[in-house]
Amino acid sequence: MSDTSIRIVQPGPxxxxxxxxxxxxxxxxxxxxxxxxMDSLLIGNRLVGNSxxxxxxxxxxxxxxxxxxxxxxxxxxxxxxxxxxxGVLLGTNVSYVAHGGSILELGMxxxxxxxxxxxxxxxxxQETLGSRSTHVASEVGGVEGRALKQDDVLAIGAASDTxxxxxxxxxxxxxxxxxxxxxxxxxxxxxxxxxxxISTFLESQYTITDQSNRQGLRLDGPVVESKSGSYxxxxxxxxxxxxxxxxxxxPIVLLADxxxxxxxxxxxxxxxxxxxxxGQATPGTKLSxxxxxxxxxxxxxxxxRELIANxxxxxxxxxxxxxVNDSQYQIGVAQNGSAKLVTLDGIAYPVSFxxxxxxx
Amino acid sequence: xxxxxxxxxSSNADNTTSFPRVVPAGDSAILIELGxxxxxxxxxxxxxxxxxxxxxxxxxxxxxxPTYRSLLVNYDPMAIGFNEMHDVMNQIxxxxxxxxxxxxxxxxxxxxxxxxxxxxxxIENVAGYAGISAAEVIEIHSSTDYRVYMIGFAxxxxxxxxxxxxxxxxxxxxxxxxxxxxxxxxxxxxxxxYPNASPGGWQLIGRTATKLFxxxxxxxxxITPGSRVRFVPVDSYE
Numbered sequence: 188m189s190d191t192s193i194r195i196v197q198p199g200p201x202x203x204x205x206x207x208x209x210x211x212x213x214x215x216x217x218x219x220x221x222x223x224x225m226d227s228l229l230i231g232n233r234l235v236g237n238s239x240x241x242x243x244x245x246x247x248x249x250x251x252x253x254x255x256x257x258x259x260x261x262x263x264x265x266x267x268x269x270x271x272x273x274g275v276l277l278g279t280n281v282s283y284v285a286h287g288g289s290i291l292e293l294g295m296x297x298x299x300x301x302x303x304x305x306x307x308x309x310x311x312x313q314e315t316l317g318s319r320s321t322h323v324a325s326e327v328g329g330v331e332g333r334a335l336k337q338d339d340v341l342a343i344g345a346a347s348d349t350x351x352x353x354x355x356x357x358x359x360x361x362x363x364x365x366x367x368x369x370x371x372x373x374x375x376x377x378x379x380x381x382x383x384x385i386s387t388f389l390e391s392q393y394t395i396t397d398q399s400n401r402q403g404l405r406l407d408g409p410v411v412e413s414k415s416g417s418y419x420x421x422x423x424x425x426x427x428x429x430x431x432x433x434x435x436x437x438p439i440v441l442l443a444d445x446x447x448x449x450x451x452x453x454x455x456x457x458x459x460x461x462x463x464x465x466g467q468a469t470p471g472t473k474l475s476x477x478x479x480x481x482x483x484x485x486x487x488x489x490x491x492r493e494l495i496a497n498x499x500x501x502x503x504x505x506x507x508x509x510x511v512n513d514s515q516y517q518i519g520v521a522q523n524g525s526a527k528l529v530t531l532d533g534i535a536y537p538v539s540f541x542x543x544x545x546x547x
Numbered sequence: 548x549x550x551x552x553x554x555x556x557s558s559n560a561d562n563t564t565s566f567p568r569v570v571p572a573g574d575s576a577i578l579i580e581l582g583x584x585x586x587x588x589x590x591x592x593x594x595x596x597x598x599x600x601x602x603x604x605x606x607x608x609x610x611x612x613p614t615y616r617s618l619l620v621n622y623d624p625m626a627i628g629f630n631e632m633h634d635v636m637n638q639i640x641x642x643x644x645x646x647x648x649x650x651x652x653x654x655x656x657x658x659x660x661x662x663x664x665x666x667x668x669x670i671e672n673v674a675g676y677a678g679i680s681a682a683e684v685i686e687i688h689s690s691t692d693y694r695v696y697m698i699g700f701a702x703x704x705x706x707x708x709x710x711x712x713x714x715x716x717x718x719x720x721x722x723x724x725x726x727x728x729x730x731x732x733x734x735x736x737x738x739x740x741y742p743n744a745s746p747g748g749w750q751l752i753g754r755t756a757t758k759l760f761x762x763x764x765x766x767x768x769x770i771t772p773g774s775r776v777r778f779v780p781v782d783s784y785e
Contacts, residue, residue, distance in 0.1 A: 210609065210610055210621075211609075211610055212702075212767065213610055213612045213621075214610075214611065214612050214613060214697075214698060214772055215698050215702060215760075215767060215768040215771070215772075216698040216699050216700060216701055216702045216703055216704050216768075217767075218702075315762045315763075316767060324701075324745075325701055325702050325743065325745075326743070327702070327762055372571055372573050372574060374570045374571055374572065374578075375570045375571065375572045375578040375580070378564060420583075421583065421584060421585055421614075421615045421616050422614060422615060422697070422699060422706070423578070423580075423614040423615065423616070423617045423619070424572075424578070424612035424614050424617070424619035424699075426572050426573050426575065426576050426619070426621070427573075428573055429572070446699065446700055446701070447612065447698075447699050447700075448612075448614055448697065448699030448700065453572070456571070456572055456573030456574075456576075457573070458573070458574055459573065459574050459575055459624070481571045481573075481574050481629040482628070482629060482630070484573070484574035485574045485624040485628060485629060488624060489624070489625055492625060
């Protein structure tokens with residue numbers, strides 16, 4: 188048992204423990220949940236040498252601050268919050284080292300909704316039905332099935348040998364967040380919609396309303412016409428990205444915390460490759476849908492998975508090297524351009540620079 | 548042209564409205580619809596089809612979700628592509644429908660229920676709607692073995708079919724913010740039990756002290772899809 192842990196200093200608006208999700212129990216009504224932006228979870232875990240399904244903190248809108256009790260390698264992925272470690276500005280998609288007693292503070296999320304803090308060894312919250320993911324509605328997973336609170340202490344597992352600081356991962360392309368186009372596969376119940384209804388769905392722009400959360404996005408926009416005038420089906424199973432059309436004709440896109448079954452007809456399903464975009468989309472975002480084939484969706488998904496899992500991790504470009512006393516210092520900038528780091532005896536530290544006017 | 552694109556991509560391309568339908572539910576799941584109504588025979592087929600798929604051991608299939616009249620087959624698209632999955636599923640469905648009948652022997656789970664009073668605050672609503680006494684509601688509700696058509700809504704929440712039409716009652720106009728764990732309710736011609744405290748709109752007629760869902764148990768749900776439930780009236784939670 189590792190004695191490394193973190194303490195929550197400020198939880199922010201909503202910080203949850205999330206991993207790759209709780210699958211295998213949907214037939215018993217157990218929601219899958221898991222990271223709303225799975226790409227960011229996977230990249231974060233890779234940067235700190237964790238297995239792909241290790242648990243991280245998912246902070247909505249930033250605002251989280253925490254204290255490390257022991258030296259830990261960590262990385263920030265997802266929405267950039269201008270986070271600081273002991274006051275020094277950090278980049279996203281870079282691994283850093285924090286010392287025992289270091290304070291990590293996330294600011295406001297600027298280019299998305301959810302930020303992830305991955306720590307080498309992973310968050311060791313109670314595993315329930317094979318997952319540590321928090322599902323607040325059914326009070327399962329994470330810490331007592333709830334959002335994190337001030338002074339919660341979470342154990343961190345043993346870091347792997349590959350947990351090193353100063354590596355970066357290419358940030359996946361983020362589309363313009365005020366206007367988002369996601370690809371969908373029509374069905375499984377598109378047969379219940381009229382041609383005009385399907386055309387409305389594919390050619391209109393919808394707005395993500397503030398009645399949206401990890402369970403799903405409620406959209407406002409043109410009414411999608413069904414063939415019979417009814418939108419109800421005998422309840423059946425749903426998936427991550429199911430697009431339901433309820434009685435008011437306005438789409439609901441189901442996300443990670445969805446219930447396992449639903450009674451509204453599903454006109455389409457969001458392609459897996461685009462689901463992380465929806466996990467980052469803020470209310471007010473304009474959303475449109477483009478139909479593609481299953482084969483195309485699967486090939487896009489495989490391409491992205493390959494990029495996330497196997498693209499080479501970049502190291503810091505070293506521009507200066509010098510020795511002070513007996514220590515070797517290197518100053519450099521991470522290749523993704525977002526981080527300034529100093530490495531000392533092989534450990535990378537974030538640094539900030541200020542211009543000074545030398546005294547004459 | 549949008550129309551040719553839609554026609555090509557739609558699962559409606561062959562305009563099939565007959566069952567079974569084997570259609571994509573995105574790029575990581577296939578839905579097999581066996582009917583469009585609540586029907587015990589169709590529901591039997593859903594569960595026996597699920598057994599067939601489980602027994603076939605298809606590489607890449609990750610999770611099955613059987614419901615009233617359809618079966619969702621989740622798969623890992625990195626392990627098996629859609630075309631192959633679609634072919635395999637069609638094959639299994641074809642062989643399955645040729646089979647005589649299901650040899651399925653359901654388990655009966657007995658749940659002791661305290662009816663009425665604080666435990667069943669809506670029993671007079673149900674009695675009033677039916678034009679009978681509360682005692683008759685209890686008598687009717689506890690004299691049937693209910694089929695567990697599926698589990699959904701919340702962990703361990705069983706959708707039970709076979710409710711006597713005499714006590715079928717619409718949902719509450721305003722759902723309760725908090726329904727106590729173990730509450731037994733009626734919604735139209737369905738009955739069910741809330742395993743955990745949650746919001747809910749069903750007419751509550753009683754409550755069971757039996758713990759229905761335990762995340763720490765290897766078999767977390769006491770009631771499983773495809774089994775039967777019998778309610779046994781008791782006076783107290785002894």
